[in-house]
Amino acid sequence: MIQLTNPATFWLTGLFFFLAIFGRYVLFSLAFWWLFNVSMKEQFASRAVQTRPRKNGQDRREIGWSLLTSLIFTAIGLSVMLAYQAGYTQIYTRLTDYPLIWYPASIILTLFLHETYYYWLHRWMHRPGVYRWVHKTHHDSITTSPWTAFSFHPLESTLQAIVIPALLFVFPLHVSAVGIILMIMTVSSAINHLNTEIYPRDFDQHWLGRWLIGATHHSLHHAQFRFNYGLYFTFWDKWMRTESPDFHRLFGEKTKPKLTSEQEMVHQES
Template sequence: MTLEDIINFENPVSVLRFTLVTFFAIFFRYVLICGVFILVFDRILQNSMTTRKINTSLRPPSQKWKEVMWSCLSSFIFAISGTLLLYAYTENKTLLYDQFSLHDIWYIPLSILLVLFLHETYYYFLHRWMHHPKVFRHFHKVHHDSIITSAWTSFSFHPLETLLQAIIIPLVTLIVPLHIYSLFFLLVLMTVSATINHLNIEIYPGWMARTGIGKWVIGATHHSQHHKYYTKNFGLYFTFYDRILQTESTDFETVFLEKTQSNNE
């Protein structure tokens, strides 16, 4: 099957059909990953995860459906972004490639780390900007309506915020050579990371807080404190900007250890 069999950019119906299929794929990925994490950590492992609950207050019953509604809209915007990225790819405007060579054995992991760093940089400063009082209610308030987060919160954004989040990966492909499989891996990783960060259950082992690399990775405790304090913990994947620019909550490591110490890790 060739790319021309999948989409014809000269045919509006073909473009719309591809965008809708992409939307359903993105939304299904969101529902599937959220559902798996909730099933495993909030159902099957409910007893052992009780002490790992970060905020034990009850969520309003309607909050989940609000989050799913906003996430559905976010998925559609991400789908439009994906269609535009594919168009740029067919016009040779991106640095995406699909061939594999020995060079890629070391380059693919390096390119993934580079994209994560660029995404982290973009999002950290975007996130701080969205918390400006004159900006917050127009862009970021919808996400913070989920005071007590859950896996369903991971895609719950206002459309304006979603637009700002959707543009970064297409922009990165203009400047970073990226294998197409690396792109797919990154898209799944972004969804998994967002789900873990909003799960409201600390699933990482306690030893991570006592190791060098573990202190730089964001999980549910770190991001839940952002929803609690608003002016702390702006990172996406890593804590280094929060640490360097002194926006990390001072009690993060203490709370993290409290949530994991019961397992004697």
């Protein structure tokens, strides 16, 4: 295990953490942007949730905020590693230290607690006296893209980043489980901000899909502000009746089968 007491090791580890965090953001953002805006543009052209053009320089601004967010995540990650080496956290490295069933259960529990924390934090950030100081930076991106995923004011970045590290002091998590949770967080955020619905038709009614947030669901939050506060899942929005009444209709519109040229001609003639 790397010891961070040596200053050179500390800064090298910090650089590695930053490259991993920011690099992961860039990699997934580029991958989703290329996949659904270049490679599969024709198939998904009708699935854009909002047609409003993005502002000039929006990509650049979002990447800048995301760079700052990555630095904050790096600082918190280094703090957790220092706490782990001092024996304060519940992180474990041997799978046999706990029953194997605890491994998936700990991931599910962490995601549920993270979802709960974020939902209520998100609603608080929309309070008039809080919004302009904490959350407005993220909402400057009315029409989102994968680059929006980490575009937060530093105060919001910090508030978002502290929950999972805090849980590492409360109950045990295998080090690889932490990695899986962070990967889910990155992929989910990229999908939710994609502004192109990638889930199949009727997925919003599927036994699994009805609980997952996607581009249509989260884009409505950016457009309407007072609905759809969830992070990964829709259950808090459903329980608290804060899911947009336009969601299912818009999801159906964006995922309806694309008409062929002949079908369009018949439709126009009728």
